[in-house]
Amino acid sequence: MHKDSILDIEHLTVRFPDKTVLDDINLSIQRGTMVSLIGENGAGKTTLIRTILHQLKPTKGKIIAHPGAGRRHLEIGYVPQFRNIDTGYPLSIKSFVGLNRLKHRWPFYLPQEHAALISALKRTNLLKLQNIRLGSASGGEKQRAYLAQALVNDPELLILDEATASLDVKAKNELMTLVQQLNQSDQLTVIFITHDFELAQKYTQRFMFLNEGKIETGPVADLSEKFLEAHA
Template identity: 45%
Template sequence: MEVAVLSDILISCENLSLSFPNHQVLSDLSFQLHRGDFLGVIGENGVGKTTLVRLILKQLRPSGGHIRLAPGLKIGYVPQFRNIDVEYPLSIRDFIGLSFTGLKLPWLSGKEKNRVNEVMKSVGLTEIADRPLGLASGGEKQKAYLAQALINHPDLLILDESTASLDPSTKKELLDVVLRLNNQLGLTILFVSHDMQLIREYPKHYLWLQKDHYETGKIQDLPEGAEEGLYV
């Protein structure tokens, strides 16, 4: 796998604000996400974690301030766990291949097939590649979503509550894969979560969104009080 070489700063937010009628979600948020970082984003429900992700993905426009992305930045996105019906017809391999054309694997080019095999290996799905996705475990399904997010060589991987609804051992298994991608490939990670045990164990830095302010810093400096009021 390869990660493109970009500016050291992938995301720069300056006095970023977003409001809806009668509701201020983000106010004067300023931070930078550097290439190779692993940033944990925490906060109570409603303080703007998913809103920040949507701003980064350009699904929303800020009400004030600026959010700047490095030119040519490619983003992979892993959503919260979504169960798939047991009768879903595609194999894990074919599901990952949908990222290219929306067609099943036989219609992919040789280069695309090789890339599917590469990302399956990177997330530990090679041995079960031909298993129907509907019969896979929750962790295996989430790894398949992770593989889809990696297929186009992203510079930034966003995990938006991607470990929610998984059991503790499966959460760690998924985050171990993500941490390896961060350490070995320098893939930049933005991890949104309520799980403070995972936040304290995996990210290098934190961004703690609160109703009237925010804090950011090294993960070892995250105050003990951050757990209070969060779902863990």
């Protein structure tokens, strides 16, 4: 266990009937870092994230979360891969983002919920766009709406699950620049799952490379094409 870690993963093993996907993984994710999670399709990236999110129970080992002062549990925000929302989708950006705050039976926001919603829209540069229908928004605006939805509950850990995969170059960099600003200003810890080698190098500080059930970590400066070729 590291002093400033937000997650400690100890001897984590996840087996399915026909395959061991994660094999005795040990690592710590430091609070306030941006980390890229890379690896080939089928390497176990999704399995690792689902285990962190408590959607999968490990075969062996454990994941220990370290919430910040005054918190009972570690709040995790999750941004999925781009989804093709139909142009007729009726909710406004504000209503869509606010879905994560309606955790009670009343069909309206409590004052603190409304304040959190407005804060999330402001942090993602969506305040001026809050009343347009999500279906008519651009791809980059839709992904920022997913980001705002992930931020509305004030997470300490943000997981970007290939959230840039279907965006053009400009929108990718706009989204990642925004996330990087949140990381720096709010000490928001970020796990960025990606196949985009250049984005990983540009925006993250460390990498986690999954290969054949094992994981290697290090500063992103050590991540190179030669490294990936050597582990292919």
